[in-house]
Amino acid sequence: MSTQRPMVEVRGARKSFGAVEVLKGIDLSVERGQIVAIIGPSGSGKSTLLRSINHLETLNGGEVWLDGVQVNQPLNGQAFERHINKVRQQMGMVFQHFNLFPHLTVIENITMGPVILKGMAKAEARALAHGLLSKVGLADKIDAYPSRLSGGQKQRVAIARALAMQPKVMLFDEATSALDPELVDEVNAVMKQLAAEHMTMLIVTHEMRFAGEVADRVLFMDGGVVVEEGPPADIFRAPQKERTRSFLKKYLSA
Amino acid sequence: MLRVFPFFVEAALVTLELTALALLLGLAAAALAAAGRMSRSAILRAVGTAYVSLFRGTPCLIQLFVLYFGGPQIGINLDPFAAGVIGLGLNIGAYMAESIRGAVVAVDRGQTEAARTIGFSRFQTLRKVVLPQAARLMIRPLGVNTVALLKGSALVSTISVVELTYTAQRFIGSTYKPFEIFGVAALLYMVMVYAVARLVDMLDRRFAIV
Numbered sequence: 001m002s003t004q005r006p007m008v009e010v011r012g013a014r015k016s017f018g019a020v021e022v023l024k025g026i027d028l029s030v031e032r033g034q035i036v037a038i039i040g041p042s043g044s045g046k047s048t049l050l051r052s053i054n055h056l057e058t059l060n061g062g063e064v065w066l067d068g069v070q071v072n073q074p075l076n077g078q079a080f081e082r083h084i085n086k087v088r089q090q091m092g093m094v095f096q097h098f099n100l101f102p103h104l105t106v107i108e109n110i111t112m113g114p115v116i117l118k119g120m121a122k123a124e125a126r127a128l129a130h131g132l133l134s135k136v137g138l139a140d141k142i143d144a145y146p147s148r149l150s151g152g153q154k155q156r157v158a159i160a161r162a163l164a165m166q167p168k169v170m171l172f173d174e175a176t177s178a179l180d181p182e183l184v185d186e187v188n189a190v191m192k193q194l195a196a197e198h199m200t201m202l203i204v205t206h207e208m209r210f211a212g213e214v215a216d217r218v219l220f221m222d223g224g225v226v227v228e229e230g231p232p233a234d235i236f237r238a239p240q241k242e243r244t245r246s247f248l249k250k251y252l253s254a
Numbered sequence: 255m256l257r258v259f260p261f262f263v264e265a266a267l268v269t270l271e272l273t274a275l276a277l278l279l280g281l282a283a284a285a286l287a288a289a290g291r292m293s294r295s296a297i298l299r300a301v302g303t304a305y306v307s308l309f310r311g312t313p314c315l316i317q318l319f320v321l322y323f324g325g326p327q328i329g330i331n332l333d334p335f336a337a338g339v340i341g342l343g344l345n346i347g348a349y350m351a352e353s354i355r356g357a358v359v360a361v362d363r364g365q366t367e368a369a370r371t372i373g374f375s376r377f378q379t380l381r382k383v384v385l386p387q388a389a390r391l392m393i394r395p396l397g398v399n400t401v402a403l404l405k406g407s408a409l410v411s412t413i414s415v416v417e418l419t420y421t422a423q424r425f426i427g428s429t430y431k432p433f434e435i436f437g438v439a440a441l442l443y444m445v446m447v448y449a450v451a452r453l454v455d456m457l458d459r460r461f462a463i464v
Contacts, residue, residue: 054371081375089373099368103386112382113372158368165372 005068007032007169007200008053014061015048022048024224025062030169033198037211037232040221041247046204049221050173053202054093055084066090067168089117092162096174098154100146100161106133107142110161117165125164132160136190152183156190169200177206188214208251212236220244258425259438265421266442272338272417273404279343280403281396284350291355302351309348315409317341322413338410338417346403353399357392358384390461397454401447408443418442 008030015023022045030036038046051057053064055071064071071087073080101109110132111125120128133139136156146154155175162170172191176184188210194201195214205211211218211232218235220228220243228235228244239245283305290302309317321330322337332340361384369379411420422439426432 056367056371085373085375088371091371093368093371095364095368097364099362099364101365101368101383101387103390113374116378116382117373161372 006030006065007034007067008202009065010049010053010062011065012062013049013052013059013064015045015052015057015059022224023052023059023062026221026224026226028219028226030200030202033200034217035195035199035201035203035215036217036219037203037205037215038219038221039205039208039211039247040219040227044221045224046219046221047173050171050202050204054088054091054171056093085117089113089165090168092159092165092167092170094155094158094162094170094172094175096178098146098151098158098178100154100158102146105143105145106138106149106157109146109157110164113161113165128164129160132163133157135193136160137186150183151179152186155179155187159187159190159194163194169202170194172201172203172205174204174206176210206251208236208248220247222247258429258435261421261425262418262438262442265416265418266446268415269404269407269417269419269443270446272335272342272407272410272415273400275339276342276346276403276407277400279339280345280347280350280399283344283347284354287347287351288354288358291351292358306348306351309345310352314341314345314406315412317345318409318413334410334413334415337413338407338415342403342407342410346399346406349402350396350399353395354388354392356395357388360391361387390458393454393458393461397450397457400454401450404446404450405443 006029008028010026010028013023013026013028014021022043024045026045026049028036028049038049040046048057052059053066053071055064059072066087067090069087071084073083075083101112104112107126107129110129111120111122114120114125114128115122130139130142133142136159138153138156138160141149141153141157146157149157159170159175175191176187179187184207188207191201191203191210192214203211203215215232217229218232219226220235220239220241222243228239228241235244236248239248287302287305290298291306293299293302318337318341321341322332322334325332325337365383365387366379369383370376374382407417408419410417411423414420418439422435425435429435
C-alpha cells in the first residue's frame with residue numbers, strides 16, 4: 001500500500017437520526033502520524049463523526065476509508081460482519097465513560113482482544129499488557145477489578161486496552177469529559193505520550209488548551225458541517241469565521 | 255396429625271421434584287424464547303413473542319387443563335405428573351424468558367460498543383462480555399420466578415398429581431380438620447420457599463461483581 005494515502009479519509013459523510021440530519025456531508029483526511037482535534041458545541045455532530053469512522057453509527061451517505069480500505073463497504077450480512085470485525089481491530093477507540101469490562105480484571109481487559117482475536121499466546125499477551133500498563137503508569141493495578149480504580153485510572157486502562165490491539169489509529173471520544181478536573185491531566189499526559197510516538201489520532205474534545213497543545217490540525221464543527229479547519233494557532237488565535245469566533249469566545253470566557 | 259405428617263413430607267418431596275423438573279424445562283424454554291425475542295430474524299422474534307404472550311396471557315390452570323384433559327383429543331396422552339411438569343415448565347418459561355431478556359438488555363450498551371470496537375463479533379461480544387454480566391443480573395428475577403413456580407405447583411393438584419396440596423385435600427376427608435391440615439401444608443410450602451430464597455441469596459453473593 002502506498003504511504004501517500006491518508007490513514008483516515010472521510011468523503012461526503014451524511015447521517016440522520018430520524019428527521020434530524022447530524023452530519024451534512026463531511027470531508028476529512030488524516031495523514032499517517034497526524035493528530036486531528038475536533039471541537040464544537042454539543043450536538044454539532046463531532047461524536048457522531050468519530051463513531052461513524054468506527055462504524056458504531058451507519059452513515060446514510062458517504063464513505064469512510066482506513067489506510068486504503070473502505071470501512072463502510074456495501075457488503076451483506078455475514079460478509080460485512082467479518083469485514084468490519086477485521087477493520088475494527090486496526091482502530092482503537094476510547095470512550096467518555098471508559099466502558100471497561102467490570103467482570104474482568106485490568107489485565108484480562110487488556111489481553112482479551114489479542115488472545116481471542118489475534119491468537120496471541122497468553123504469556124505473550126500478559127507481557128504486552130504489562131508493558132502497556134507500565135507505560136500508562138498502572139503496573140501496580142494489573143490484577144485489580146475496574147471498580148477499584150479512579151476515573152482517570154480507568155481511562156488509562158481503556159487506552160492500554162485499545163493499544164493492545166496495535167491499532168493504526170486511535171479515536172478518542174471526549175476521553176476526559178467524565179473525569180474530575182484533577183484527574184484530567186493524567187489522561188492527557190498519556191495521550192501526549194502517544195502523540196510523541198507519532199500515533200495517528202482523532203480527538204473529539206472540549207478542552208481547547210489540550211487541543212492546542214497536542215493537535216497538528218483543529219476542526220471546528222457546528223450544525224453537522226465543518227465550519228473551519230487549520231493549524232491550532234490559526235483556529236484559536238485568528239479564526240476566520242464568525243461562528244468559530246463566538247464559540248471560542250464563550251468557551252474561553254467560561 | 256403426627257400420624258399423617260410422614261405422608262406430607264413425602265408429598266412435599268414430590269412438589270420439590272415437580273418444581274425442579276419444571277424449572278429445568280422452563281429455563282430451557284426461556285433461554286430459547288429470550289434468544290428468539292432478541293434475534294435479528296423477524297420470524298424468530300415473532301415465535302418468541304407469541305410463546306411469551308400465549309403463556310403469560312392465559313391462566314396457568316387453563317394451560318394445564320388444555321394439556322391434560324384436551325391433550326388426548328389430539329393424541330397427546332400424558333400421565334398427571336408429566337402433564338404437570340410440562341404445563342408448569344412452559345408457563346414459567348414465559349416469565350423467565352422476560353427475566354433473561356431484561357437482564358441482557360440491562361447490560362450497558364457501552365459494553366457492547368467497547369467489545370465491538372476491539373473487533374469482537376456479535377457472538378463473541380454476547381458470550382464474553384454481555385452474558386457474564388447479564389447472568390449476575392438475572393439471578394434475582396429468576397429466583398422470584400422459581401418461588402412463583404414452587405407455589406404455583408399447587409395447581410397441578412387439580413389434574414390429580416399427588417403432591418402436597420392434593421395430599422392435604424385427601425386427608426380432609428378422613429380427618430375433618432381442614433384448618434390443621436391446610437395449615438401444615440402451608441407451613442411446608444413456607445419452609446421450601448424459604449430454602450429457595452436463601453439459595454438465591456447465596457448465588458447472588460457468590461456471583462457478585464466486585
